[in-house]
Amino acid sequence: MTPLSPDPAVLRGLRLFSGLDAAALAEIVRSAQTRRIEKGTTIFSQGDRAALCHALIDGRVKIAQTGADGQQLVVRYIGGGEMFGTAAVFSGGIYPADALAMVDCVGVHWTAATMGELMERHPRIALNALDIVGRRLQEVQTRLRELSTERVERRVAHALLRLARQAGRRVGNGVEIDFPLSRQDIAEMTGTTLHTVSRILSGWEGQGIVEGGRQQVTIRQPHALVAIAEDLPRPGKPEEK
Amino acid sequence: MIAPPPHSATAALPSSSDLVEDVLERWPSTIAVFLAHRMACPGCPMARFQTVAEVAGDYGLDTDALLADFARAIAAEG
Numbered sequence A: 001m002t003p004l005s006p007d008p009a010v011l012r013g014l015r016l017f018s019g020l021d022a023a024a025l026a027e028i029v030r031s032a033q034t035r036r037i038e039k040g041t042t043i044f045s046q047g048d049r050a051a052l053c054h055a056l057i058d059g060r061v062k063i064a065q066t067g068a069d070g071q072q073l074v075v076r077y078i079g080g081g082e083m084f085g086t087a088a089v090f091s092g093g094i095y096p097a098d099a100l101a102m103v104d105c106v107g108v109h110w111t112a113a114t115m116g117e118l119m120e121r122h123p124r125i126a127l128n129a130l131d132i133v134g135r136r137l138q139e140v141q142t143r144l145r146e147l148s149t150e151r152v153e154r155r156v157a158h159a160l161l162r163l164a165r166q167a168g169r170r171v172g173n174g175v176e177i178d179f180p181l182s183r184q185d186i187a188e189m190t191g192t193t194l195h196t197v198s199r200i201l202s203g204w205e206g207q208g209i210v211e212g213g214r215q216q217v218t219i220r221q222p223h224a225l226v227a228i229a230e231d232l233p234r235p236g237k238p239e240e241k
Numbered sequence B: 001m002i003a004p005p006p007h008s009a010t011a012a013l014p015s016s017s018d019l020v021e022d023v024l025e026r027w028p029s030t031i032a033v034f035l036a037h038r039m040a041c042p043g044c045p046m047a048r049f050q051t052v053a054e055v056a057g058d059y060g061l062d063t064d065a066l067l068a069d070f071a072r073a074i075a076a077e078g
Helices: A022-030 A086-090 A112-121 A123-149 A152-167 A183-190 A194-206 A222-230 B020-026 B028-036 B052-058 B063-077
Strands: A002-004 A033-037 A042-044 A052-058 A060-066 A072-079 A098-101 A105-111 A168-171 A174-177 A210-212 A217-219
Touching: A022 A112, A042 A052, A052 A086, A052 A112, A060 A105, A072 A152, A072 A183, A086 A112, A086 A123, A105 A112, A112 A123, A123 A152, A152 A168, A152 A174, A152 A183, A152 A194, A152 A217, A152 A222, A183 A194, A194 A210, A222 B052, B020 B028, B020 B052, B028 B063, B052 B063
Parallel strands: none
Antiparallel strands: A002 A033, A033 A105, A042 A098, A052 A105, A060 A072, A060 A098, A168 A174, A174 A217, A210 A217
């Protein structure tokens, strides 16, 4: 993890600091540590004391929780411009999950004490944090409902749509999920097995709905995937038994 | 001043090549049209990747007829 010299431009695009003026941003970046993080680095581990608030400038970080039974669940993927590990700093004080760099990343962090002082001096930061945490809570509630009520096929469709919304890139008439994503990752996001995800994706590939390499997924028929996720009537497909 | 981009941000009415999310944002009165056609576009994560012509095709609708419905809804809004 190589330290970099701080530049206020890195904070542009971070929702936590939206609405702040140039002077405030300069103060915030002076109190931050910026660094490069190599692919494969564990940025923090589940159970560690939550000492730092992190933001990702560029790259992709996987937040994953390991249960008592050793089963791993991907909580979410973090992309450029997003905060992570921050809620833990202000609640409980223990990181509830691991944060792993999936690609080479550039990150920035503040100590808990520094972030607390910044929030007191600039209440806008605390309001932005509340907005971020509120949105994530809504996402979690949606996922909870999916997990408790939906068939696994719909959960996998929702997971791909969620990833496409966050990291999608239009290619031809399809949408590519623009970071390495294995079938095991999808299984861990949807609380199912690798075998089940492989069976579902192979079926969708056969119908031309998605296209995937080993570490990469492209949605070829966005509407067909939405139809599966939302249980919409599907054109050209008879009602399922 | 920055020159306005030549797309839905300045156009008077939606076009077939506009992204659905841009249409929904710029002309909220079209939400009713999508719903009337039982289209799942409002709130859909794919709306930012798909054009009006593409979603019309997905739902087996005529693109020009859909655009005419949008225009009526926008005109009714005033």
